Amino acid sequence: MTHIPQSEQSMRSEQSMHGMRHSMQSCIQACMECHQVCLQTAMNHCLETGGKHVEPEHFRLMMCCAEICQTSANFMLSNSTFHNRLCGVCAEVCDACAQDCKNIGSMDECVEACMNCAESCRQMAGSSMQH
Amino acid sequence: MTHIPQSEQSMRSEQSMHGMRHSMQSCIQACMECHQVCLQTAMNHCLETGGKHVEPEHFRLMMCCAEICQTSANFMLSNSTFHNRLCGVCAEVCDACAQDCKNIGSMDECVEACMNCAESCRQMAGSSMQH
Amino acid sequence: MTHIPQSEQSMRSEQSMHGMRHSMQSCIQACMECHQVCLQTAMNHCLETGGKHVEPEHFRLMMCCAEICQTSANFMLSNSTFHNRLCGVCAEVCDACAQDCKNIGSMDECVEACMNCAESCRQMAGSSMQH
Amino acid sequence: MTHIPQSEQSMRSEQSMHGMRHSMQSCIQACMECHQVCLQTAMNHCLETGGKHVEPEHFRLMMCCAEICQTSANFMLSNSTFHNRLCGVCAEVCDACAQDCKNIGSMDECVEACMNCAESCRQMAGSSMQH
Numbered sequence: 089m090t091h092i093p094q095s096e097q098s099m100r101s102e103q104s105m106h107g108m109r110h111s112m113q114s115c116i117q118a119c120m121e122c123h124q125v126c127l128q129t130a131m132n133h134c135l136e137t138g139g140k141h142v143e144p145e146h147f148r149l150m151m152c153c154a155e156i157c158q159t160s161a162n163f164m165l166s167n168s169t170f171h172n173r174l175c176g177v178c179a180e181v182c183d184a185c186a187q188d189c190k191n192i193g194s195m196d197e198c199v200e201a202c203m204n205c206a207e208s209c210r211q212m213a214g215s216s217m218q219h
Numbered sequence: 220m221t222h223i224p225q226s227e228q229s230m231r232s233e234q235s236m237h238g239m240r241h242s243m244q245s246c247i248q249a250c251m252e253c254h255q256v257c258l259q260t261a262m263n264h265c266l267e268t269g270g271k272h273v274e275p276e277h278f279r280l281m282m283c284c285a286e287i288c289q290t291s292a293n294f295m296l297s298n299s300t301f302h303n304r305l306c307g308v309c310a311e312v313c314d315a316c317a318q319d320c321k322n323i324g325s326m327d328e329c330v331e332a333c334m335n336c337a338e339s340c341r342q343m344a345g346s347s348m349q350h
Numbered sequence: 351m352t353h354i355p356q357s358e359q360s361m362r363s364e365q366s367m368h369g370m371r372h373s374m375q376s377c378i379q380a381c382m383e384c385h386q387v388c389l390q391t392a393m394n395h396c397l398e399t400g401g402k403h404v405e406p407e408h409f410r411l412m413m414c415c416a417e418i419c420q421t422s423a424n425f426m427l428s429n430s431t432f433h434n435r436l437c438g439v440c441a442e443v444c445d446a447c448a449q450d451c452k453n454i455g456s457m458d459e460c461v462e463a464c465m466n467c468a469e470s471c472r473q474m475a476g477s478s479m480q481h
Numbered sequence: 482m483t484h485i486p487q488s489e490q491s492m493r494s495e496q497s498m499h500g501m502r503h504s505m506q507s508c509i510q511a512c513m514e515c516h517q518v519c520l521q522t523a524m525n526h527c528l529e530t531g532g533k534h535v536e537p538e539h540f541r542l543m544m545c546c547a548e549i550c551q552t553s554a555n556f557m558l559s560n561s562t563f564h565n566r567l568c569g570v571c572a573e574v575c576d577a578c579a580q581d582c583k584n585i586g587s588m589d590e591c592v593e594a595c596m597n598c599a600e601s602c603r604q605m606a607g608s609s610m611q612h
Contacts, residue, residue, distance in 0.1 A: 131297040135406040142404045144397040152561040159552045166262040168545040170574050177566045266537040273535045275528040283430040290421045299414040304439045312432050386558060393559040427517060428524040
């Protein structure tokens with residue numbers, strides 16, 4: 089039986105069937121989930137509830153969070169070398185959106201999706217991001 | 220105990236927590252899955268394999284299938300009244316992409332995602348689509 | 351001097367430097383202009399004005415008009431064989447958005463961009479579209 | 482006649498009809514032009530020429546450059562407070578794409594659009610970006 093060094097083992101277990109690291113696959117899912125929840129919430133709950141939910145700053149944040157999550161997912165799906173740079177900005181937008189949704193209230197699903205995506209994108213951005 | 224007519228019962232069971240019909244939620248998932256698989260396959264498997272996989276007509280079909288699936292999902296998430304019109308075109312693109320991937324071979328996951336999305340979009344397009 | 355038949359001459363004059371027909375290049379510009387005006391108007395004028403401008407049906411129409419114009423432009427830029435099918439749906443969305451903006455008022459630039467894009471997309475959709 | 486201080490004059494001249502700064506309007510145009518040129522070149526010239534033009538790293542860069550330019554333009558059109566953060570990453574991607582297209586050759590229009598967009602995005606990103 090051949091000995092496989094620990095580091096190589098964990099690297100192997102990090103590879104999915106299509107050669108994509110599990111951490112990236114997981115970040116893609118978090119981005120797609122956050123895109124879906126933000127867009128659906130903004131275009132339904134927010135527009136139908138009105139008031140604070142359609143204040144310019146809040147609504148822009150929801151829509152831009154949805155869009156940067158979509159683009160970040162596409163960069164990872166395309167295996168772009170710049171995915172970590174984009175994930176860094178995506179994490180910042182998601183953090184801001186989670187906070188804004190928490191302040192306004194009644195958007196728990198959105199808060200959770202944003203926080204989850206921010207955490208996953210921050211890991212993907214890795215050491216290149218400090219804030 | 221109040222009697223609920225069958226038709227109303229099935230309508231109720233068609234409503235999800237957020238008021239979205241299950242059939243639409245299911246079509247959104249099919250579109251997002253197809254977008255993900257087509258984009259990932261084109262930008263990794265096709266580019267790395269070359270040959271028939273990067274012939275202009277095939278590659279364009281893969282990329283445009285990914286994009287129209289994304290836009291169709293966004294129309295449904297946004298509850299646009301035009302979602303069924305867009306789903307009609309999306310079904311045609313997915314059918315063509317499934318057939319093209321089958322002809323070239325070694326893209327079973329893509330064929331399956333495209334066929335599944337085409338079927339779901341065709342139902343969403345409903346009676347407005349004949350082809 | 352060789353005689354060039356009229357039909358061939360006009361076909362040649364329809365070709366731009368990059369082999370793209372002028373009519374398609376013109377439709378791409380109309381779609382990109384409509385995308386830009388609708389998105390900018392919705393996310394600034396509509397959100398800041400409020401009232402009728404953020405009623406769900408109107409706001410969704412503005413945003414979905416912006417998105418389908420973007421996707422139609424991308425299909426033409428990518429030389430997809432399905433561009434005419436998508437342009438057919440884009441024309442319908444632009445017509446509806448132009449009418450809705452006219453009804454609400456104070457969005458002349460948006461009305462004009464939508465009407466111009468609808469006309470250009472309808473020509474691109476060609477004989478495949480009747481409505 | 483009222484005296485208008487110099488600083489206020491230049492601020493006014495920086496405002497367009499819709500209240501958007503000219504520098505931002507100019508960056509939106511640069512992003513939309515770069516998106517258009519990169520997508521059109523990749524999906525036509527590169528796919529039809531083959532060879533180096535469809536090598537995975539080059540083709541991914543072209544497509545991701547097109548996508549981040551589109552998203553950056555959308556963030557500015559939406560007046561998102563995060564536009565400068567995204568423009569910073571966009572400038573990096575455009576710089577890399579310009580260099581790659583220059584190395585491969587026969588893509589002068591793409592090199593120019595990328596360099597122009599990189600410069601404009603770098604100014605938009607402002608002092609928050611050093612590289």
